[in-house]
Amino acid sequence: MRIVEVQVFRFSSPLRDVFTTAFYSSSVKESVIVKLRSDDGVVGFGESTPFQYAFGENADISTYVIERQLAPKLVGRDPFNLEEISTVMEKTIPGFYYAKCAVDFALYDLIAKSLGLPLHRLIGGKNVEKVPVAWVIGIKEVDRVVEEAERAKSSGFREVKLKADRRWRRVVDAVKAIKERFGDELEVRVDANQSWSVDEAKRAISRLDRYDVQAVEQPVPAWNIEGLAEVRMSVSTPIMADEAIRTPSDAIRIVKAEAADILNLKIGPQGGIYRCLKTRAIAEAAGLKCVIGSCLEGHLGTGAMVHFASATKNLLSTDLVGPLLRAERVTVQPLNFAEGFYEVLEKPGVGVEVDETRLKGR
Numbered sequence: 092m093r094i095v096e097v098q099v100f101r102f103s104s105p106l107r108d109v110f111t112t113a114f115y116s117s118s119v120k121e122s123v124i125v126k127l128r129s130d131d132g133v134v135g136f137g138e139s140t141p142f143q144y145a146f147g148e149n150a151d152i153s154t155y156v157i158e159r160q161l162a163p164k165l166v167g168r169d170p171f172n173l174e175e176i177s178t179v180m181e182k183t184i185p186g187f188y189y190a191k192c193a194v195d196f197a198l199y200d201l202i203a204k205s206l207g208l209p210l211h212r213l214i215g216g217k218n219v220e221k222v223p224v225a226w227v228i229g230i231k232e233v234d235r236v237v238e239e240a241e242r243a244k245s246s247g248f249r250e251v252k253l254k255a256d257r258r259w260r261r262v263v264d265a266v267k268a269i270k271e272r273f274g275d276e277l278e279v280r281v282d283a284n285q286s287w288s289v290d291e292a293k294r295a296i297s298r299l300d301r302y303d304v305q306a307v308e309q310p311v312p313a314w315n316i317e318g319l320a321e322v323r324m325s326v327s328t329p330i331m332a333d334e335a336i337r338t339p340s341d342a343i344r345i346v347k348a349e350a351a352d353i354l355n356l357k358i359g360p361q362g363g364i365y366r367c368l369k370t371r372a373i374a375e376a377a378g379l380k381c382v383i384g385s386c387l388e389g390h391l392g393t394g395a396m397v398h399f400a401s402a403t404k405n406l407l408s409t410d411l412v413g414p415l416l417r418a419e420r421v422t423v424q425p426l427n428f429a430e431g432f433y434e435v436l437e438k439p440g441v442g443v444e445v446d447e448t449r450l451k452g453r
């Protein structure tokens with residue numbers, strides 16, 4: 092089997108609510124959609140949602156990288172040769188992992204469809220029956236955070252993740268209010284998105300220690316692995332690395348530094364499933380749990396990530412809220428989501444049908 096055509100499209104969706112993190116506020120999300128066609132007529136689709144503020148790549152950059160750099164190297168290759176394709180993409184242009192993730196998801200969709208198998212069967216099989224999701228609450232005032240946690244809990248979520256910024260006392264107050272209201276019925280984790288210095292992180296997390304927080308995610312800047320380890324040694328709350336991981340080698344550095352208890356496998360900025368299988372193996376071998384992170388991908392990209400999450404033995408949870416926050420979708424049917432869990436689809440490939448009339452050229 093050979094790849095004969097690579098096409099790139101764009102798809103934008105407004106969000107149902109303005110979403111604010113330490114990086115920015117957003118009311119719309121733009122995805123890059125890759126369509127691959129093989130010489131026997133099978134088609135695979137992939138989606139990624141580049142995020143320039145954390146990772147230096149936006150939809151224009153990803154589109155250029157796929158169309159002008161990667162597509163000429165993909166045409167004529169056997170899509171099953173994932174190691175060869177991964178190596179060629181990295182040699183052609185290092186980095187630009189969102190672009191490579193969209194290609195990778197399309198490759199997995201294509202080869203799984205050609206075998207008539209759901210994607211998870213190619214990457215370890217269904218290890219988790221239903222994939223859990225933490226409801227993610229953007230930065231807002233404490234009473235509004237508690238209201239949103241209440242709504243999440245009543246619609247079936249068992250976990251919430253609170254975004255935080257430099258004002259670390261605000262998130263400590265929010266965690267306190269949620270724990271006083273819901274006790275152990277709602278797991279809480281905190282994502283500082285690199286906002287804190289090592290000293291601020293120690294002060295904030297030592298105050299969170301008493302509330303049995305599930306984890307604090309990326310409290311210090313991505314480059315500061317030693318600082319992350321120093322924070323981890325001084326608190327009892329589990330520490331998660333997120334933006335610090337772009338490659339399997341980054342995961343090794345984090346393991347060696349004993350800098351994290353949990354790795355966030357954010358598949359978009361880590362370059363897709365094939366690369367994340369390597370990082371996932373490092374985490375498992377080091378005794379670390381994994382969370383499957385999100386860049387607010389829609390139903391297509393999230394669909395691929397649900398398969399990956401399902402096949403992950405050391406899965407703690409996911410943040411796959413993109414389809415729930417987006418007002419529009421590129422697929423004919425939504426993913427099946429209820430009571431805080433995604434169903435793992437059993438149709439061939441990712442298992443979703445793309446409505447091509449909704450795709451836009453550039």
Ligand SMILES: [Mg+2]
Pocket residue numbers: 282284308309333334355384
């Ligand atoms: Mg994060």
